[in-house]
Amino acid sequence: MRKAHFLLLPIFHLLFVLAIGHQHLENPALLGMAGILATGCCYAYWKLFSEAESFAVKPTDWLLIPATILGAFVTHYINIDLGYGAVIGAGLVGTIGSFIPMISKKNALLEKAPMAIYCGAFVGMSASFVLEGYADVLIASLSAGIIFVLSTPFFNGFGGKLGTIAFGGVCITALIHFAL
Numbered sequence: 001m002r003k004a005h006f007l008l009l010p011i012f013h014l015l016f017v018l019a020i021g022h023q024h025l026e027n028p029a030l031l032g033m034a035g036i037l038a039t040g041c042c043y044a045y046w047k048l049f050s051e052a053e054s055f056a057v058k059p060t061d062w063l064l065i066p067a068t069i070l071g072a073f074v075t076h077y078i079n080i081d082l083g084y085g086a087v088i089g090a091g092l093v094g095t096i097g098s099f100i101p102m103i104s105k106k107n108a109l110l111e112k113a114p115m116a117i118y119c120g121a122f123v124g125m126s127a128s129f130v131l132e133g134y135a136d137v138l139i140a141s142l143s144a145g146i147i148f149v150l151s152t153p154f155f156n157g158f159g160g161k162l163g164t165i166a167f168g169g170v171c172i173t174a175l176i177h178f179a180l
Helices: 004-023 028-051 059-081 086-097 108-124 134-151 161-179
Strands: none
Touching: 004 028, 004 161, 059 086, 059 108, 059 134, 086 108, 108 134, 108 161, 134 161
């Protein structure tokens, strides 16, 4: 049962790959590559789950959720409201966030804060027609923050983790819009 919440990340990862495949239904080569990628993801997650030992989330890790929300809000503001674009917004937020551990080098929470902020920055990179306002940014970044915390002890060193988590948060927001 302790592994159940980690199924969220593979599900969102597969949704991401399937979304890529869905966009290229007319191109069998790209669709085949998406299928191979999805199969590889399934195998990698199966191997990871079978070899993992501990999935404990530290209570202090939940304090990283506001950092994810902050990263998303500031990036969205720079991206949409100031009009500088997603890359400039995320780059600026990520760069500033990278200096947070210098406040106190002995604080483990501050060591993890830049990753949470940058995960939020990926959420904030979303176009205005995807996240239509700050309420949507809040829902997406809160969802991404929860997924981030649940996956913190698990996917260290995996490339694409933060973007996949952000995609999951944005997907949850889109599903809420679709359901309403």
